[in-house]
Amino acid sequence: MCRLFAVTSSQPQSPVMAINALNVMKEGHDGSGVGLFLTDLGGEFEKFKNEPILSGIFSNEGIKALDHFMIDQDFMVKYKLSLRPTKPAPSGTPKRDNYVIRVYEYPAEWENLSREEIEYRLMMVQLQLRQIGEKDQSMLIFSFWPDVIMIKEVGDPLAVAEYLGLDRRDLTARVILCQGRQNTNYSINIYACHPFFIQGMATMTNGENTAFVPIREFLMSRDFPGYSGYYSDSEVFTHILHYMRNRLGLGMEMYKHIITPLKDGELARHPDGGMLRSLKQSCRPLIIDGPNCVIGCLPDKSMFMVQDSKKLRPGVVGGRPGIFAFSSEMCGLDASIPERDINLDHQPMRYETVLVRRERQEMEKWNQWNALPPLH
Amino acid sequence: MEPVERITPSTLSAKDLPWQILWRKDRCTLCGRCTSVCPVRAIELGVHRKRALTIPPGLEERPANLFSVYHGIDQRTDPAHACVGCGMCTLVCPNGAIVPARTDESDRLRFHVNQGGEARRRGGRRNDSKSVLDRIKFVRISMLTDPALDAGRHEFELHTLLGRILPPERMLAAERDNGWTPPVREIYPLIIGGMSFGALSPNMWEGLQMGVAHLNEEMGMPVRICTGEGGCPPRLLQSRFLKYVILQIASGYFGWDEIIHALPKMKEDPCAIEIKYGQGAKPGDGGLLMWYKVNKLIAAIRGVPQGISLPSPPTHQTKYSIEEAVAKMIQSMSMAWGFRVPVYPKISATSTTQAVLNNLTRNPYAAGLAIDGEDGGTGAAYNVSMDHMGHPIASNLRDAYMTLVKLGKQNELPLFAGGGIGKNGNLAANAAALIMLGASGVQTGKYILQAAAGCLGSEGDRCNVCNIGVCPKGITSQDPRLDRRLDPEKVARRLVDVYLTFDTELKKIVAPLGRSTSLPIGMSDALGISNADAAQRLNIQYVL
Ligand code: SF4
Numbered sequence: 078m079c080r081l082f083a084v085t086s087s088q089p090q091s092p093v094m095a096i097n098a099l100n101v102m103k104e105g106h107d108g109s110g111v112g113l114f115l116t117d118l119g120g121e122f123e124k125f126k127n128e129p130i131l132s133g134i135f136s137n138e139g140i141k142a143l144d145h146f147m148i149d150q151d152f153m154v155k156y157k158l159s160l161r162p163t164k165p166a167p168s169g170t171p172k173r174d175n176y177v178i179r180v181y182e183y184p185a186e187w188e189n190l191s192r193e194e195i196e197y198r199l200m201m202v203q204l205q206l207r208q209i210g211e212k213d214q215s216m217l218i219f220s221f222w223p224d225v226i227m228i229k230e231v232g233d234p235l236a237v238a239e240y241l242g243l244d245r246r247d248l249t250a251r252v253i254l255c256q257g258r259q260n261t262n263y264s265i266n267i268y269a270c271h272p273f274f275i276q277g278m279a280t281m282t283n284g285e286n287t288a289f290v291p292i293r294e295f296l297m298s299r300d301f302p303g304y305s306g307y308y309s310d311s312e313v314f315t316h317i318l319h320y321m322r323n324r325l326g327l328g329m330e331m332y333k334h335i336i337t338p339l340k341d342g343e344l345a346r347h348p349d350g351g352m353l354r355s356l357k358q359s360c361r362p363l364i365i366d367g368p369n370c371v372i373g374c375l376p377d378k379s380m381f382m383v384q385d386s387k388k389l390r391p392g393v394v395g396g397r398p399g400i401f402a403f404s405s406e407m408c409g410l411d412a413s414i415p416e417r418d419i420n421l422d423h424q425p426m427r428y429e430t431v432l433v434r435r436e437r438q439e440m441e442k443w444n445q446w447n448a449l450p451p452l453h
Numbered sequence: 454m455e456p457v458e459r460i461t462p463s464t465l466s467a468k469d470l471p472w473q474i475l476w477r478k479d480r481c482t483l484c485g486r487c488t489s490v491c492p493v494r495a496i497e498l499g500v501h502r503k504r505a506l507t508i509p510p511g512l513e514e515r516p517a518n519l520f521s522v523y524h525g526i527d528q529r530t531d532p533a534h535a536c537v538g539c540g541m542c543t544l545v546c547p548n549g550a551i552v553p554a555r556t557d558e559s560d561r562l563r564f565h566v567n568q569g570g571e572a573r574r575r576g577g578r579r580n581d582s583k584s585v586l587d588r589i590k591f592v593r594i595s596m597l598t599d600p601a602l603d604a605g606r607h608e609f610e611l612h613t614l615l616g617r618i619l620p621p622e623r624m625l626a627a628e629r630d631n632g633w634t635p636p637v638r639e640i641y642p643l644i645i646g647g648m649s650f651g652a653l654s655p656n657m658w659e660g661l662q663m664g665v666a667h668l669n670e671e672m673g674m675p676v677r678i679c680t681g682e683g684g685c686p687p688r689l690l691q692s693r694f695l696k697y698v699i700l701q702i703a704s705g706y707f708g709w710d711e712i713i714h715a716l717p718k719m720k721e722d723p724c725a726i727e728i729k730y731g732q733g734a735k736p737g738d739g740g741l742l743m744w745y746k747v748n749k750l751i752a753a754i755r756g757v758p759q760g761i762s763l764p765s766p767p768t769h770q771t772k773y774s775i776e777e778a779v780a781k782m783i784q785s786m787s788m789a790w791g792f793r794v795p796v797y798p799k800i801s802a803t804s805t806t807q808a809v810l811n812n813l814t815r816n817p818y819a820a821g822l823a824i825d826g827e828d829g830g831t832g833a834a835y836n837v838s839m840d841h842m843g844h845p846i847a848s849n850l851r852d853a854y855m856t857l858v859k860l861g862k863q864n865e866l867p868l869f870a871g872g873g874i875g876k877n878g879n880l881a882a883n884a885a886a887l888i889m890l891g892a893s894g895v896q897t898g899k900y901i902l903q904a905a906a907g908c909l910g911s912e913g914d915r916c917n918v919c920n921i922g923v924c925p926k927g928i929t930s931q932d933p934r935l936d937r938r939l940d941p942e943k944v945a946r947r948l949v950d951v952y953l954t955f956d957t958e959l960k961k962i963v964a965p966l967g968r969s970t971s972l973p974i975g976m977s978d979a980l981g982i983s984n985a986d987a988a989q990r991l992n993i994q995y996v997l
């Protein structure tokens with residue numbers, strides 16, 4: 078099963094910290110890939126909090142096509158960080174021409190657009206680029222969003238991190254999601270690598286998603302171009318989150334009510350049972366069937382963890398004010414924040430959601446049995 | 454030689470019939486049970502004269518004829534009395550002296566069952582045991598990447614929804630503004646399909662209703678039963694059990710006067726209203742209750758005179774166009790119950806299903822669509838309709854579901870599939886296959902008759918005399934002497950057995966797929982079939 082590790086820290090951290098935690102949990106991933114999502118960035122990127130950052134892998138032709146496309150759209154490169162491996166690629170990792178992390182300046186004509194429109198267009202640029210690059214694999218696009226960097230590569234996480242030199246000082250973030258991949262039923266495709274990203278939010282999951290096909294069909298029929306891809310059955314968890322927040326306007330307390338709703342008998346006893354029953358019915362195709370542990374990050378940089386009742390070895394959250402880690406295994410948490418009060422560690426169980434906000438002061442726990450805030 | 458009867462074109466011998474009665478003189482005690490039980494009077498007491506030659510030794514006496522008489526069973530061979538192979542004679546014979554045997558070649562009777570220009574009518578189904586559903590396998594087994602579940606110990610939530618389910622955006626808007634939300638029922642995914650009071654005997658009906666009540670109230674299984682077109686006994690209409698009943702209205706509107714008049718006295722709303730536009734067993738043809746079965750009770754409940762055949766028109770008379778018919782009927786039915794009861798149409802599977810479906814997606818009151826495939830059963834229909842008309846359910850249902858997926862309405866408008874589910878006994882496997890192809894649930898009738906009441910019919914044209922009121926098991930008869938062969942309590946008990954078994958088997962199918970929290974509607978990645986064309990058509994895996 079894939080290994081997941083995430084950290085949210087007031088002090089920017091190097092992605093290598095997360096990769097080291099993954100390495101402790103190495104027994105569980107087979108080194109077939111690593112994925113990183115970095116946000117609330119530190120270092121140079123602090124200066125560009127609002128400008129979109131493009132993350133991806135490009136062949137030399139891909140770079141040319143990218144420049145051509147971006148100039149056409151009137152995007153100007155403002156800053157870039159180049160990962161230039163000097164050593165030979167570790168075994169299993171393909172040799173790439175360019176790992177790209179570029180900050181762009183918005184086109185002039187976007188100036189007066191609404192936030193919503195800008196967010197939509199950013200997503201569309203990402204999708205268009207991905208589509209152009211898909212045919213000849215000249216571009217692999219992971220994200221195009223302000224204050225977000227994503228790195229994905231095939232190979233052993235630690236070896237890849239060393240190869241790419243991820244321990245550099247100008248690459249730090251306060252929020253890091255990191256996944257070590259256990260390649261199961263899909264051939265190694267980098268787009269199947271977690272975390273998955275859409276419009277400012279990202280999630281990663283372990284465990285197989287047995288209800289994948291109906292969920293995918295439901296999302297793809299929502300008439301929203303971002304709900305596409307699906308090389309991995311876990312990508313739907315990100316899109317369900319997006320659908321819930323951006324399309325339904327619901328808060329994070331409802332995520333678990335959508336993916337793992339209370340049973341019919343339980344709803345009869347819930348203070349908001351009527352509404353939750355209707356929600357369960359309307360969102361029936363989004364019910365997951367586990368076993369899954371989902372760790373994610375919201376656009377406001379809060380980090381959360383949920384899992385379903387079938388998760389035999391649940392993920393764990395622990396830390397202290399200023400730093401919290403979310404890990405699929407206890408040993409990853411121990412390795413990353415040894416000096417915490419382990420009595421406060423928490424494994425969210427079948428009804429719970431754990432959330433740590435950007436202030437990183439405490440773990441918030443919600444239970445599905447709680448009364449809901451009023452709909453707005 | 455003794456003279457034989459005159460030979461006409463329709464003079465048949467026992468050899469020409471589909472079933473031959475094998476009778477053993479050495480065992481028969483002439484008790485007469487077989488002849489009295491035979492529903493079609495195919496056998497009768499025969500008196501035979503037998504000649505034996507006695508040849509005394511020597512030349513004194515001349516050889517002589519010795520005539521003796523013996524009594525036995527004769528098989529009648531005229532088309533009206535041809536044996537239907539029901540096997541009742543075998544069942545009642547205390548000595549094992551009689552059994553029907555199927556002819557070794559195709560019979561000649563089929564060319565003569567149209568005496569007087571009357572085409573053959575019968576009950577039963579299509580007489581074809583082939584089934585695509587039986588060939589579908591569940592191939593996606595959870596193993597190491599995610600654990601298979603324990604069907605016996607895990608908690609399962611396998612109910613389904615019947616009713617128009619608002620898309621999440623609209624549901625939340627309705628919640629905020631306190632707006633109208635269409636009624637939705639949480640029900641068990643195996644529905645007892647429409648079999649009318651009239652088609653079924655009163656004892657059969659009572660047994661099914663008792664079983665359904667028991668399943669709901671004692672076993673916690675929200676099983677629903679559809680009335681078929683024939684009204685509903687007033688006592689049931691006014692009882693609390695009405696909530697387990699789907700009332701059907703069809704083109705003959707039989708029984709609806711009574712239902713409408715009972716409205717003010719109803720304590721509970723029915724589960725739903727099914728508007729029957731078509732039936733898989735006889736697509737494009739209306740219901741048929743033949744005069745034999747229209748006795749005083751049936752006539753009263755249906756609001757018709759006694760002793761006349763009741764053919765429903767093939768189409769609703771108010772229908773000018775599909776929009777007109779569907780919209781009007783759905784709306785008026787919804788209105789009758791204050792928009793508290795889901796109303797949905799049932800059609801026979803057809804290549805034009807998509808048109809109906811498209812129309813329903815735009816009708817906010819349509820609560821679903823039931824599609825009945827060619828393998829559906831019936832109490833009475835023309836043989837030609839049963840054998841040759843209609844569309845198989847699997848591909849029709851799949852197309853309908855994929856159309857809904859394209860429109861993004863796969864959760865909004867539940868599809869219910871019927872027609873031949875479990876026709877070879879594989880009820881749970883067939884139902885699960887259809888659910889994974891996209892059905893929200895399935896409807897079955899024939900299987901219930903067979904398992905809960907011991908119906909003798911088969912896909913090999915056995916028995917199938919349901920239409921003429923002589924059902925030897927008392928299932929589809931309207932003659933108290935036959936009806937009493939069926940004990941309603943025993944039917945109820947068997948119905949409970951059927952549902953408990955189905956439930957276990959359904960869990961045994963979904964648990965290894967790792968599914969337990971919701972019915973795996975549309976989980977087509979779990980399905981495989983060893984026929985490339987079928988796999989492509991159904992968009993499932995081809996496995997060899
Ligand atoms: S099998 Fe049925 S129809 Fe045939 S003789 Fe026996 S009782 Fe009559």
Ligand code: SF4
Pocket residue numbers: 539576577902907908909910911915916917918919920923924925926927928929
């Ligand atoms: S047993 Fe009754 S219901 Fe069954 S086929 Fe014969 S007549 Fe029809």
